[in-house]
Amino acid sequence: MPKKKVAIYTATGCRSCETSILDIHYQVQRLNRMVDVVFWPYVLGSQLDDVDALDSIDVCFYAGAIRTETDRRMAEKLRDTSRHMVALGACAAFGGMPALANLSVTDSAPQEAIGEPTDPVAAPTPGEFEPHVKSLTQVVPADYVVPGCPPTQPLVWAAIQALVPEAGSDSHLAFAFSRLPKLVAEAMASGVLPPRGTIFGGDKAVCASCSRVKEEKRFKTVLRPYQKYEATGRCLLEQGLVCQGIATREGCGGLCTAEGIPCRGCFGKTEAVFDPGAKMVSAISSTFEPETPEEIQALTDQFIDLTGTFYRYAFPTQCALQRNRSIETQK
Amino acid sequence: MSEFDSKIITFLCNWCSYVAADAAGVSRMTQKTNTRVIRVFCSGMVDPGYVIKAFASGADGVLVAGCHPGDCHYISGNMKALRRSFLLERLLTELGVEKGRFRLEWIAASESPKYAEVINAMSEDIRRLGPFSTPSRVDEPSAAASASGQ
Numbered sequence: 001m002p003k004k005k006v007a008i009y010t011a012t013g014c015r016s017c018e019t020s021i022l023d024i025h026y027q028v029q030r031l032n033r034m035v036d037v038v039f040w041p042y043v044l045g046s047q048l049d050d051v052d053a054l055d056s057i058d059v060c061f062y063a064g065a066i067r068t069e070t071d072r073r074m075a076e077k078l079r080d081t082s083r084h085m086v087a088l089g090a091c092a093a094f095g096g097m098p099a100l101a102n103l104s105v106t107d108s109a110p111q112e113a114i115g116e117p118t119d120p121v122a123a124p125t126p127g128e129f130e131p132h133v134k135s136l137t138q139v140v141p142a143d144y145v146v147p148g149c150p151p152t153q154p155l156v157w158a159a160i161q162a163l164v165p166e167a168g169s170d171s172h173l174a175f176a177f178s179r180l181p182k183l184v185a186e187a188m189a190s191g192v193l194p195p196r197g198t199i200f201g202g203d204k205a206v207c208a209s210c211s212r213v214k215e216e217k218r219f220k221t222v223l224r225p226y227q228k229y230e231a232t233g234r235c236l237l238e239q240g241l242v243c244q245g246i247a248t249r250e251g252c253g254g255l256c257t258a259e260g261i262p263c264r265g266c267f268g269k270t271e272a273v274f275d276p277g278a279k280m281v282s283a284i285s286s287t288f289e290p291e292t293p294e295e296i297q298a299l300t301d302q303f304i305d306l307t308g309t310f311y312r313y314a315f316p317t318q319c320a321l322q323r324n325r326s327i328e329t330q331k
Numbered sequence: 332m333s334e335f336d337s338k339i340i341t342f343l344c345n346w347c348s349y350v351a352a353d354a355a356g357v358s359r360m361t362q363k364t365n366t367r368v369i370r371v372f373c374s375g376m377v378d379p380g381y382v383i384k385a386f387a388s389g390a391d392g393v394l395v396a397g398c399h400p401g402d403c404h405y406i407s408g409n410m411k412a413l414r415r416s417f418l419l420e421r422l423l424t425e426l427g428v429e430k431g432r433f434r435l436e437w438i439a440a441s442e443s444p445k446y447a448e449v450i451n452a453m454s455e456d457i458r459r460l461g462p463f464s465t466p467s468r469v470d471e472p473s474a475a476a477s478a479s480g481q
Contacts, residue, residue, distance in 0.1 A: 275387075276424050280378035285415040293413065300417040307425040319386035320380075321426045 002329055004058040005165045007039035007078060008050075008088075011071035012098045012133070013064030016150035017089035018042045021061065024157045034164050035059075037329065049274045054111055057082040059163045061146075064093040065098040066139045069128035079140040084163055084193075088156075090149040092136035093199075094314035097149075099133040103307060106168035135317050145199045149266035149313055152252050155180075155200045162188045162200075180251070200253030205270050206263050208252040210245055213234065218289040222302040229260050236262045242309055247279040268314045275320040333461060337391040339366045341450075342377045346404040348396035348446065353445035354424045361453040362447045368392075373397065374435075375408025379419045382433060386423070392432045392457045394449070399437040409437070431456045458463040 021029060022043070039046045051074070060082035066072050080087050090096040096316055111228055136142055144157045157305060180188075181203050187194040202209070212235045213242055219240035228239055236243035236257060243262035245254070249270045268277040290296045303309075311319045349370050355362060367390075371377055381478040383392045395416075397409040406419025416435045423433055434453060438446050 032419075230341070274380040275383045277426075278378065278383045278419075280381040281415060281422055282417045285418055286411070288414075293417075296414060296417045299377075300421055303418070303421065306418070306422045310422070322381045323387070323429070 001034040001054060003034065005038045005054075005056065005098075006035045006164070007054070007057045007060040008037065009039065009060070009064075009074060009078060009083065010040070010042065011062070011063055011064030011074060011136070012067035013065070013089065013091045013093070013096065015042055017061075017063035019150075020089075020150040020153060020156055024153050027160075027205075029155055030053060030223050031160060034160075039279060051081065054081055059084045060085060061086045061088045062136050062142070063088040063238060064136075065096050066134045067098055068130065069102075069127070072139055075136055075140050078237060084143045084162065085136075085140065085143040086144045086159060087136045088146050088159075089151055090147060090266050090268065090313040092142070093145045093147050094318060095133060095135040095138075095316040098307055099135070099315045100312070101133050102322070105172045133316065138317065141202075143196050144194070145197075147201050147249060147267040148252065149264075151200075152255065153250055157199045158184075158188065162194050165191050182256055195205075199249070201249045201267050203271065204250050205273075206245035206250045206252065206257065206267070208255055209250045209252075210235075210257045214238065217288055220289045220299075221300065224304075225261055231260050236260070238242075239284065240288075242284070242303070244276065244280060244310065246274050246283045247276040247310075264312055265310070266313050267311050269318050276314065276318055277306065278290050278320075280310045334445065335458055335461060337365045337454060337462070338389060339394060339454060339457065340385040340390045341366045341393040341394040341396065342366055342367050342371050343382065343423075343468075344374045344397040344404075344409070345370055345372050345438045347398035347402065348374075348436075351396075351438045351443045351446040354440070357445045358443055360443060360447040362450050365454050366450055373403065373405050373412075374410035375403070375405065377410035377412060377426075379415055379422075381425075382419060385433075386463060392434075392453060393462045394434050394453060396436045396438045396449070399439050402439065403469065412432035428463065429460050431460060434444075458477055 008018055008021065016089070024031065037044065039050055040059065049167055057078070060078045062075060062078060064071065064083060066075060087093040091098060097184060142161065144159065146155055148155065180200065184194045184198050212233065214235045215238060217238045222242070223240040226239060230240060231240070240264040243257060244265040245257055245263035247269055248265045249262050249267035251267055265276060273279045288299055290299050316322050343352055352368060374395050377395050382393045396413060397412055400409060403409045412435060420433060424430060436449050438449065455476065
């Protein structure tokens with residue numbers, strides 16, 4: 001059987017998603033046997049023009065947000081060439097942190113804001129910018145989504161296993177049954193492709209897999225992660241930390257909250273949540289102690305950058321006031 | 332120039348504010364007509380998501396009205412609405428929804444003049460603010476510039 005051809009590319013992003021592909025431990029060896037990586041600038045040093053020489057790609061893992069004209073061109077080219085397009089990581093799936101740049105949209109192009117480079121070697125001229133930062137899914141249809149910042153190894157491996165099937169790999173899929181929606185896990189076990197549009201994550205909120213205990217207690221002051229650290233024990237939101245587990249898709253297994261770090265929402269919102277910001281406003285408001293308007297106002301003033309916190313990874317796609325007509329091309 | 336016809340979504344609680352709105356109509360009080368009333372059982376059930384959805388669906392203003400503190404039919408539903416309103420208002424401001432587009436008011440069943448007054452004041456405020464649009468709701472930079480320049 002010929003090896004599947006795989007392309008891996010990061011647009012505007014930090015390349016952690018690509019690193020997380022390398023971070024699948026022993027399976028890297030098997031990955032090498034299973035696939036033929038034909039395009040991977042990060043690891044193989046492929047040039048952007050190399051894509052033109054490829055007539056077909058089986059699976060493309062596209063990470064990063066669409067910020068520049070090159071990002072868009074590569075997205076369109078790889079989409080045309082690939083049978084399956086996977087939005088890898090929060091940036092490609094939801095816009096990610098680069099998309100918070102949309103908060104300061106100005107009339108002038110980013111080029112003008114940056115100004116002319118003084119030293120062309122140290123600071124090369126940036127290419128053309130898109131007017132707004134978008135997710136990959138807003139620019140071209142993506143067949144599958146692997147959320148996370150970066151995606152966790154089990155889910156990256158699950159996506160690879162699902163899309164690049166290998167005979168006799170059922171035993172390695174046991175984790176899929178506990179972490180993925182039933183439909184996806186069953187599809188993977190029987191060796192067929194998961195339905196198009198599958199998100200490699202759970203159905204419920206992070207709270208469902210969080211190891212912490214809710215005590216129905218209320219907090220008086222807002223804390224930031226460095227101010228309070230309890231390795232195990234009580235619910236972080238009830239301690240006054242802004243933990244977004246309640247609005248966020250699970251699948252990570254509550255990794256951060258188990259370590260005492262509040263959830264930052266990198267898996268995007270769950271299906272049941274309309275708008276993550278609204279959900280968090282509701283969750284926080286029912287958990288703080290102050291009763292009188294003056295006290296509540298004083299507490300509200302302690303919060304810093306609500307938009308950047310609640311929509312940290314999904315501003316252009318999941319903030320209801322930002323979604324515009326180009327959204328979700330895949331639907 | 333024709334006057335801008337705003338859309339205001341009003342969530343009225345079944346036990347106080349809706350009765351006040353009804354009475355205001357029956358008593359033939361002069362009211363602006365650009366409200367769309369949604370009757371809810373309690374102002375405490377108006378999730379912040381409803382308010383954001385209203386703005387996202389093209390509303391220019393959202394009014395949530397409930398019973399006065401202490402008068403809630405469900406004991407403390409209106410206090411829940413009050414608790415949420417502070418953080419919600421902050422979030423809306425950060426997202427580009429100007430102050431005045433979202434309001435929380437206590438209107439008792441007997442206060443129909445107050446209802447008419449709030450509605451008239453709010454539609455006047457919103458008429459002055461103009462139609463609601465966030466810069467990124469339009470796709471093209473030229474359209475965004477003209478929308479924000481209004």
